[in-house]
Amino acid sequence: MSLLEVRELSRHFGGLAAVNNLSFIVDEGEIHGLIGPNGAGKTTTFNVISGFYKPTAGEILFGGRRISGLRPSRIAARGVVRTFQATTLFQELSVFENVLIGCHMQSQVGPFGALLGTSRRAERASEVRAAEILEFMGLGDRRDDETVNLPHGHQRALGIAVAIAAEPKLILLDEPFTGMNPEETRQMMVLVERVRSQGVTILLVEHDMQAVMGLCDRITVLSFGELLAQGTPIEIRSDPAVIEAYLGTV
Numbered sequence: 001m002s003l004l005e006v007r008e009l010s011r012h013f014g015g016l017a018a019v020n021n022l023s024f025i026v027d028e029g030e031i032h033g034l035i036g037p038n039g040a041g042k043t044t045t046f047n048v049i050s051g052f053y054k055p056t057a058g059e060i061l062f063g064g065r066r067i068s069g070l071r072p073s074r075i076a077a078r079g080v081v082r083t084f085q086a087t088t089l090f091q092e093l094s095v096f097e098n099v100l101i102g103c104h105m106q107s108q109v110g111p112f113g114a115l116l117g118t119s120r121r122a123e124r125a126s127e128v129r130a131a132e133i134l135e136f137m138g139l140g141d142r143r144d145d146e147t148v149n150l151p152h153g154h155q156r157a158l159g160i161a162v163a164i165a166a167e168p169k170l171i172l173l174d175e176p177f178t179g180m181n182p183e184e185t186r187q188m189m190v191l192v193e194r195v196r197s198q199g200v201t202i203l204l205v206e207h208d209m210q211a212v213m214g215l216c217d218r219i220t221v222l223s224f225g226e227l228l229a230q231g232t233p234i235e236i237r238s239d240p241a242v243i244e245a246y247l248g249t250v
């Protein structure tokens with residue numbers, strides 16, 4: 001069943017068509033890759049799906065309802081949460097505090113919460129959930145570390161942990177494997193698969209083809225803002241147009 005539907009999407013910057021008439025579907029429960037050469041329009045597509053940019057034309061449906069044009073916070077509230085290429089963590093806070101902030105933002109207590117005592121209960125529930133998420137992401141023994149001291153691979157895992165705190169139905173992962181050594185890549189692949197096993201659908205922008213081919217059920221390939229190919233990893237790997245436009249260069 002389709003969860004995300006991108007319909008004839010275009011996003012122009014002045015005279016440049018960063019994304020042009022792009023359509024693709026992400027099914028519920030799948031890991032879907034979005035790949036292509038530098039400048040192909042992957043990040044722009046992410047930015048439109050998550051509401052940071054408005055489409056020039058076309059629309060995006062999530063769970064059958066239109067989300068294009070909504071504010072990022074409204075889209076996140078519907079269950080679409082993204083991570084960023086550059087880390088957006090609070091470096092001076094602990095690993096646990098970063099996830100706790102994410103949990104708090106999810107479980108916002110109304111103005112009467114403090115009076116009714118619900119804020120303390122909500123606080124406790126957030127702490128329990130933050131601890132569970134850290135265990136789930138393999139960061140349990142790092143919970144009190146200052147984030148700035150985490151190795152690169154753990155910082156990336158923490159970025160995903162913060163996204164999970166928002167209780168997403170769909171996570172948009174923006175190049176989570178960048179700068180990783182082979183062991184970190186292997187561990188991150190296990191984590192991404194683990195997130196999916198919890199019923200979270202994943203849309204993955206990534207240049208690491210080992211990770212993309214190993215993880216994705218289906219892949220959408222962009223070139224110059226347009227759809228170049230769509231298919232399973234086996235189909236994409238052997239597609240002459242994809243090899244010429246992209247795979248031959250990575």
Ligand SMILES: Nc1ncnc2c1ncn2[C@@H]1O[C@H](COP(=O)(O)OP(=O)(O)OP(=O)(O)O)[C@@H](O)[C@H]1O
Nearest residue numbers: 013016017018036037038039040041042043044045
């Ligand atoms: N805010 C912007 N203003 C003007 N042009 C932009 C803007 N954002 C992206 N572009 C242009 O749109 C095109 C697509 O860029 P985009 O970042 O979406 O590509 P990408 O596939 O994510 O590339 P990469 O793999 O390098 O991250 C590029 O030509 C880029 O220069």
